[in-house]
Amino acid sequence: MKNIFLLFTAATLLFSCGEEIKKSSISDLNSEKNSIINQIDSLNKQLKIVENKLLKLDTTKKLHVVTILPVKKEVFKHYIDIQGVVKADKNIEIRPEMGGTVTAIYVKEGQQVAAGQTLIQLDDAAVKNSIAELTTQLNLAKTTFDRQERLWNQKIGSEMQYLQAKAQKEGLENNLASLKTQVRKMKIIAPFSGIVDEIFPKIGELTSPTAATVRLLNLNNVYIEADVTETYLPVVKIGTETILNFPSIGKEVESKITQIGNYINPDNRSFKARINISNKDNSIKPNLLANLKIVDFKQEGLVIPSTLVQKDQKGNNYVFTINTANGENIVDKKLITILKEYNNEVFISEGLEATDTLVDKGARIVKAGDIVKINN
Structure with a gap:
């Protein structure tokens, strides 16, 4: 009985002590938790400062690797794409009188x-x-x-x-x-x-x-006839440059507008355009389809690939260029104005200089102010 009593007394004391430890640990632990959090924040700030210093001092730091592309200054041409048909003046069916x-x-x-x-x-x-x-x-x-x-x-x-x-x-x-x-x-x-x-x-x-x-046919000289929408009356003139492509025979010919019709077809609001071409090898046949590219804009200026142009949140067009200073290649963001676009190239009227160097491959993974490595 004595042993039982002693055991009961010990259990009671242990339970009372556990309650005291539990009650006292909640407030202590909250205080300790806040103290640790403050220490972590302080250490994170110190770590950030140390990392920034290391980035400046570490010559083996990892930089984005990009390629560069110079801005081209050349004659930019924009074309109207239409379809025409080959015809021949000397293509007749002879009938007896x-x-x-x-x-x-x-x-x-x-x-x-x-x-x-x-x-x-x-x-x-x-x-x-x-x-x-x-x-x-x-x-x-x-x-x-x-x-x-x-x-x-x-x-x-x-x-x-x-x-x-x-x-x-x-x-x-x-x-x-x-x-x-x-x-x-x-x-x-x-x-x-x-x-x-x-x-x-x-x-x-x-x-x-x-x-x-x-x-009876004579195909030494043939011509292309095409319907051009009246919208292009101000730009399509006699002498306008054209490129004629014949996909069926894999042939391309450069020529000029020879004749412009004076009548607007009320059915499709178009006028006739004629392009005479030489055909000494007789490879171009009457009624052959031709894809026409008629120049409607031609000007010398700065030309870049359209794939390098990006848009910001305000809808402005921009490109990334490289500015070299103190031996470092720094990415610079330049807003540009596009005047014309054709065949994956754009004509820039404002925002770039002929001496600028564009970020080519890697332009989508960098941002303004980044230091990059150029891969030649």
Whole structure:
């Protein structure tokens, strides 16, 4: 029993002491906590000061690595991008002036022909027979007229006989000339030098003035025709520079506007523009599509890549440049004014000098005032 009592007394004392320690620790611990926090803040400030001093003294500190790009001073061109179609003045379908049966074809498709060369012969037998018959009649009429003229000069015979013989002779001459013209029209002749692209009839087929017989082309000189919206009337003039690209054949040609239309199409509010081009190798074909770039702005000035331009919170355009001082490369922020942009390049009207050096790769990870390392 004595032992039990002693144990109970000891437990009671321990419980009482625990309550006192707990009560006294809450206030003490809060005070100690605040003291530690103050010490931490003080140490953090001291640590920051030491780190800043180390950054200035440490030559092995890590710097952002960037590349640089000089500002270019050159002629900047801005283009209008439209589409046009190749056409040729000497691209025709030849039709006969008179109908008839095809008796001979003297050329082949793809053949080069000269101006005046006979391409197709139509049946002219009936006309030639008429010419032969009329020639016989004309010879008799000439003999009769010659005799009547000699008699009339000798004051023999009547004037009426003389005039009738003369009229008959001249009438036959005119008829004969008309038949010879018809014979010539039975030949289909090349009006200019070029290439026979297609022959439509076959030997023995009947043709008429409404049916094409031969397509003849001369592609040494062709032109591009394009519809340009009326908005560009002030800038698109005769002589304006153009770049013509033919994606189907992988060819690009530089030329100038040759002709400007004077009529505004009310359907699409556009006017016609024509660009003549040389085509000695005949690689550019009629109706081929062409992508046109027409210069609407041209000026010498400062040009930089558009990828280097950034916007701040106020919407201002800016770029980063490098300012070298005391052996350090310091990033500088410069506000710029963009006048024109084309093909991933911008024309700067204000904010940069020709001597400035731009931050190229790494421009998105630096900020104004940063010291950077330049990677050449």
